[in-house]
Amino acid sequence: MKKTLTVSGSVGMFIKTTKKLGDNMRISTRGRYSLEAILFLALLPADALVSTREISEKTGISDGYLEQLFILLRKPGIISGVRGAQGGYRLGKPAGDITVGDILRTVEGPLAPVSCLDKESCPSEAECRTRFTWQKLYTEIQHCIDALRISDLVRAYHSMEETEGAL
């Protein structure tokens, strides 16, 4: 399967290329680690700045990988960075304005389950019996991730924290 990535090669080198059965619908580590790092940032007090090293220590995601992901995530303003000795990263906008879909599309590229859906048109569209199924799948995937905001995850996190603290 050709990966439709608009990402520079330096990020690509971290991506496993093993193609065993069942890997295909997987969200890559790029997507999973980005969600983790962003939720981590969202849980910090407003305006707190953290370095990728600190995030790395707390999440176990490699520092270098985080740097690569943050380059991508800075472009659409999902996170912002402040240079200098006291610098670091924080969310680039309110957690309520960032959706899971924004993050996944930024680091994973197009999320269509088959690449023909990303194209304007397909020569065999009229006789294609499967396009409808793939389109429906794509629509459901998009609905799910576009309805989920980082603020929802923050809320879910706190309620899980409470429940587990009570145990």
Added chain:
Amino acid sequence: MKISTRGRYGVRLLIDLAEHADQSHVPLAQIADRQKVSARYLEQVAVILKRAGYIRSIKGASGGYALSRNPVDIMIGDVLRTLEGDMLVVDNPRPGEEESLLQRCIRTSVYSCLNERIASVIDTISLSSLVGTRDDADSPMYYI
């Protein structure tokens, strides 16, 4: 997050067989030709589908493949899981694997939602619905 060619061609192979159920069996070369796929590749997919009991093969010069189940009873989700391994967006946690609260929160909020949505689509689409509606009266018989 892509369905592999194996999954896509496998579904097309089954649709093709369902659409040509008036023939007792269809040579793979015909399907490959219609679907514009290499016969060699399609053969690999056919082997998996045969092993899983979706199709049966008839050997010989006039041989080929035929569905071994009624298309109404073949759900696309089952076919895709047969061909793709599973249709989950992340691996299930391995036994004994420590998951942080951060990871668990994302799993329950995001990945579970995606897995459920994906299943809700593919587990409600049958092969027959992709072939198009047919009257029961002229629907062909399928032998197992």
